Amino acid sequence: MRLEGMGDERSDGGHDGFDDWYVQAFPQVRGALALAIGDADLAEEAAAEAFTRALVSWRKVHALDSPTGWVYATALNHVRSTLRRLRLERRHQQRLRAGPRSYQPPPEPEPALWRAVAELPPRTREAVALRYVADLSEAQVAAVMGVSAGTVAATLHQARRRLAQILADDVDKERTR
Amino acid sequence: MSTIGDEKLAELRSMVETRPAPPPAEIHARAATLRRVRRRRRIGVATTIGVAGLVTASIAAFSPSIDQDGETIPWVLGAPPASAASTNCHYFGGPSDLLEPTDVRADLVYLPPDGTVDAPLQTVSATETQVECPLSDLDAVGLRRDAEGNVEAAISVYGPTLGRYEPVDGRSQEVSMREGSGYLLTWDESASQLALNWSEDGSWWAAQAVGLDADELLDVMEAIRIDHDQVVASSFLDGFEVVVPQSLVGKDVHEWSVSYGRPDEEPLLNLIVSSATSSPAEARVVSVPGAIPAEVVADDPSVSGFGVFEPSVAGASSLSWDTPDGRRFELQFTGDTGLGEALDIAESLGRISTSDKHITDAWLHPEY
Structure with missing residues (x-):
């Protein structure tokens, strides 16, 4: 998939700009993936794997309009191909208390919103994370997810309504406590 | 029906962990390994015998961090983490x-x-x-079957391991074994699982068992021989069939x-x-x-x-x-x-x- 139409995010630095770009982009990629796949540890590993592959193919990736978009697509594919299996296995591990450290979203400004997004279906969560945490346009999200821009727009529209409902329910629960 | 706006959702961006990226050297090391693998594949020298144990790799990969600063290493129920997973491995298992x-x-x-x-x-x-x-420090597994062929007891021996273990949510008790002392580990959550951890010739070893009581486990461990950091399969007590994993x-x-x-x-x-x-x-x-x-x-x-x-x-x-x-x-x-x-x-x-x-x-x- 060629990720067209994204802004130039390249920078100068060691290894033809890879190191600078990586150091700057990694935290946001990791954060968006954590929200998208609902697991901070898998997100860390998927992000590292995707940046590794970006470095191996740096000449090609560096020439793309959006190296970061390529990283998101690669990381999410990696999650689908291998890390999903690890997630299932780790459910077993949880009974053994051998699971990873649990991810605690930062308390400010509104952890309820983060938790609400976590309740969305996986592909919807992915679209929200790419749009609002990775800060990609709807067209860019569509390119990363391999769907049409219309599908992304519809998915995000449904997500916003569903999130409003979840957050309203939370408020109601709080009031009745 | 109500909805929430883009501005509200943009707040998600400020909730992302701000921890810095791992050092670029880690990514470069992983990339070097990945390039090596791809070169091997291109020149067709890959000896595909397949393996296994990627499950073990994943478990090790996501086990709790191992604190070796203290005297003991926490061990949760399950296989002990591979000692190599914490050293010199840029990938869990491999690229x-x-x-x-x-x-x-x-x-x-x-x-x-x-x-x-x-x-x-x-x-x-x-x-x-x-x-x-x-992917694992597993050396050998001994199985004992009943008259119908069902597994009634099993012991896994791991070593050399990371060090002395202390069970998470459990107890360790010093015991005499193999001309020295070791630790018998039990977990509150599983009365059926026992483990031993001991040191000999400068290395730590561990054994884990089900279907045996502590005395039986100590008897089996007393009998095994360790030669060049490998358990000698034939030294298991009679009645056990032994499986030795491939590297x-x-x-x-x-x-x-x-x-x-x-x-x-x-x-x-x-x-x-x-x-x-x-x-x-x-x-x-x-x-x-x-x-x-x-x-x-x-x-x-x-x-x-x-x-x-x-x-x-x-x-x-x-x-x-x-x-x-x-x-x-x-x-x-x-x-x-x-x-x-x-x-x-x-x-x-x-x-x-x-x-x-x-x-x-x-x-x-x-x-x-």
């Missing part, structure tokens, strides 16, 4: 690459018959992993993986077939509390083998088994699938061509 359908080993490509799973194929992929780090370091493991599920949901079923394993099913009998030994006996003999069923916990169960030729099959279920249903699916698996349209439509290709 892995997605393969094209034409590069997949035909003896790994299986599917259940149409209609077996109440969901469509979600993703299909195949990977090749070059194992660069030991996968330097070898290539191919893995076939399919997921069934609805497009926007977690997969209902994963099937993974690996070309080899360093984590034999016999070891999982010991390391997984509640695991049930199971025999897969299929019409297609290439699918049959000894395995382990892990009953549903937290909404997931699995059946994994090893074939005599060294391949490993695993079915992972979401939901409360029981052993009977798992065996039915396992025994129904059949070979399929990678050019089948079912597969090509759902394939995850290496280039994005």
Whole structure:
């Protein structure tokens, strides 16, 4: 998939700009993936794997309009191909208390919103994370997810309504406590 | 119906962890390994014997961090973490690459018959992993069967290990053993699991057992011989059959993986077939509390083998088994699938061509 139409995010630095770009982009990629796949540890590993592959193919990736978009697509594919299996296995591990450290979203400004997004279906969560945490346009999200821009727009529209409902329910629960 | 706006959702950006990226050197090290693997594949010297044990790798990969600053290392229930996983390994096990359908080993490509799973194929992929780090410190597994052939006791011996373990949510008790002293470990959550941890000749060793009491475990451990950091299989007491895992370091493991599920949901079923394993099913009998030994006996003999069923916990169960030729099959279920249903699916698996349209439509290709 060629990720067209994204802004130039390249920078100068060691290894033809890879190191600078990586150091700057990694935290946001990791954060968006954590929200998208609902697991901070898998997100860390998927992000590292995707940046590794970006470095191996740096000449090609560096020439793309959006190296970061390529990283998101690669990381999410990696999650689908291998890390999903690890997630299932780790459910077993949880009974053994051998699971990873649990991810605690930062308390400010509104952890309820983060938790609400976590309740969305996986592909919807992915679209929200790419749009609002990775800060990609709807067209860019569509390119990363391999769907049409219309599908992304519809998915995000449904997500916003569903999130409003979840957050309203939370408020109601709080009031009745 | 109400909705929330873009501004509100943009607040998510400020909730992201601000921890810096891992040092670029780590990414460069991983990349160097990945390039090496790809070069090997291009020049065709890969010795594909497949392996196994990627499950062990994943467990080690996501185990709690090991604090070696103190005198002891926390050990949760399950296999102890591989000592190599914490040193000099840029990958958990080794780098892995997605393969094209034409590069997949035909003896790994299986599917259940149409209609077996109440969901469509979600993703299909195949990977090749070059194992660069030991995935486990497992040395040998001893099994004792009853008159009907059922496993009644099992012991896994690991070593050299990271050091002295202290059970998380459990107790350790000093015991006399092997002309010195060791520690008997028990966990509050599982009375059926025992472990020993001891030091000899400058290295730490561990043994884990089910189906034995502490005295029986000490008797077996007293008898074993360790030679050049390897347990001598013939030194297990009479009555135990011994399985010695193969080392996968330097070898290539191919893995076939399919997921069934609805497009926007977690997969209902994963099937993974690996070309080899360093984590034999016999070891999982010991390391997984509640695991049930199971025999897969299929019409297609290439699918049959000894395995382990892990009953549903937290909404997931699995059946994994090893074939005599060294391949490993695993079915992972979401939901409360029981052993009977798992065996039915396992025994129904059949070979399929990678050019089948079912597969090509759902394939995850290496280039994005």
